[in-house]
Amino acid sequence: MAERKINPILKLALELGPVVVFFVAFLRLKGNSYEINGTMYDGFILATAGFVPLMILSTLALWKLTGKLSRMQVTTLVLVVVFGGLSVWFNDDQFFKMKPTMIYLLFGGALGIGLLRGESYLKFVMEEVMPLQQEGWMILTRRLTAFFLTLAILNEVIWRTMSTETWVYFKTFGLTAAIFVFFMTQSGVFNRYAIEDDT
Structure with a gap:
């Protein structure tokens, strides 16, 4: 399938948006701990927990709008889900x-x-x-x-x-x-x- 052109600003926002949101979330949550279902999580873990689904959504949006994802984008998404998921699951x-x-x-x-x-x-x-x-x-x-x-x-x-x-x-x-x-x-x-x- 041929790649469809989209607004370059929108494309950049979808590619960098999750990283920016993660960075801002970390700055706001760092140094704090939060209890969720009896388990304590620090700000970094919570920022990671938000980053993973946001990365999935932004990549799916890119695919929907452009009709194509590079191997690098797919590989990066898989590694984000795997390693980000492991960090949240094991609280590490x-x-x-x-x-x-x-x-x-x-x-x-x-x-x-x-x-x-x-x-x-x-x-x-x-x-x-x-x-x-x-x-x-x-x-x-x-x-x-x-x-x-x-x-x-x-x-x-x-x-x-x-x-x-x-x-x-x-x-x-x-x-x-x-x-x-x-x-x-x-x-x-x-x-x-x-x-x-x-x-």
């Missing part, structure tokens, strides 16, 4: 904090397997957005593989050695900024290996 924030590690290991590992086979799986995902020569795809894939694996290690170091609040700031702003900066620094690859559109 470690599961949710491990989620970015699993996402980046999965994506980095998949790209790495493609490289071992002499292929760029990144090309299959992003070719329509950024048409590049094969050599350009291979360079970008190698760099992105190393970048994802670095983010996985960094996430593990931060959540295991720093406070929950520090990790939430890192997750909300640090990881997003890191990905933005990475692609900005790849402009040389995009310019050198871009395929010109004859039309």
Whole structure:
């Protein structure tokens, strides 16, 4: 099914909205504990409990409006449901904090397997957005593989050695900024290996 175009502001709101709501909810609930059915939950767990269904709803809305979801979006949603659900079920924030590690290991590992086979799986995902020569795809894939694996290690170091609040700031702003900066620094690859559109 061909992807339908929607307002880019609406698309951005659906993609980032759940993260923003989680961040705001955490700031309002942090440091407090709440008793629900005889069990005490801290603010982070409650924010996570709200984030999971909101992520499901926003992803379903994207699918309904655009008619298409990328493999990355589906994989991310599955990991959010699994690790977020485990955190709430066991009342243990470690599961949710491990989620970015699993996402980046999965994506980095998949790209790495493609490289071992002499292929760029990144090309299959992003070719329509950024048409590049094969050599350009291979360079970008190698760099992105190393970048994802670095983010996985960094996430593990931060959540295991720093406070929950520090990790939430890192997750909300640090990881997003890191990905933005990475692609900005790849402009040389995009310019050198871009395929010109004859039309």
